[in-house]
Amino acid sequence: MRRRNGINALRRLAGLALALLLGHGGTALAATDAAPAANDMAQRVAACIACHGRVGATSNAGYFPRLSGKPAGYLFNQLRSFRDGRRFNADMTYMVQHLSDAYLMEMATYFAGLDLPYPPVSPASDATPAQLARGRQLALEGDAARRIPACVQCHGAALTGVQPAIPGLLGLPRLYVSSQLGAWLTRERHALAPDCMAEIGQRMSTADVNAVASWLAVQPMPADPRPVAALPAPLPMACGGMPGK
Structure with missing residues (x-):
């Protein structure tokens, strides 16, 4: 029963998130519309925080990943993958299925620009x-x-x-x-x-x-947790998310 209530709660949050992402009053944001102001975007993605949190879960029992500070290109690719069927999560697909590439990039850029501290990582582990x-x-x-x-x-x-x-x-x-x-x-x-x-x-x-x-x-975060600008050597294999690398 507790698991079912949790799933239903997530679905309600997904519905709220969709309403916020598509625009107030349920009006869809067209790809040609002007990009929302930064403070407006913060309001529109507020429902994302309900699951992902502002800094992310650090408990071994947690599931939802941190979004803050990740590379914008990575976040954009993941949002597109949920929308286009490369990744599968019913709630995420429901939230982004009607959003344009331009709007998904606005979301990705917003989260990538957040510079928030990481909570301490618990060293506890049941691994041998x-x-x-x-x-x-x-x-x-x-x-x-x-x-x-x-x-x-x-x-x-x-x-x-x-x-x-x-x-x-x-x-x-x-x-x-x-x-x-x-x-x-x-x-x-x-x-x-x-x-x-x-x-x-x-x-x-x-x-x-x-x-x-x-x-x-269980690894601690380094003093500078930001993504680096480039690798010192080419990638060991071609990756679609990093064209030309």
Whole structure:
């Protein structure tokens, strides 16, 4: 019963968010309309905060990812993927299905521009030392035998993301990281072609997914948590979200 009530509450929030995103009084915002003022956008995306929070969840029991400070290109690509069917979440699809690219970019740019502190990360973990060691190996070294590049090769040495479209991996709930990696493993999540994360995810085992998610979830945020401007070397494989890289 508690789970059902929670789902119903999320659906009510999704309905409220759709009303706010499409415009006051339920009037749809056309792609040709002028971009909303910054304070108006803050009001329109307020419903997003109900699930994602202003700084994101840090508990291992949390699920919704932080939006604040992520690269605008990454957020824009995810919003488009929910709208266009590459990612699947009924509430997210319902909220963005009628929104134009221009409006989605306005939303992405708003959240990317928020400079909010990260809460302390709880070091508690029920992962075994062996699982954490495997997670650290995958994040920092990869697994050459299985053609799995290290997370740092794409997400930056500090794992805080890379402009314009690669997200950071720290400060995210373990459940969220493991579920997204698992969705690539099971071919339930897709990105713009070439879908590099789908290739990587399908080379990982369930044990790998749990290990790297557990290790990432307990890492402290660096002094500068912002995405870096560029990587020191080319990406190890082509990724559709980073054209020309």
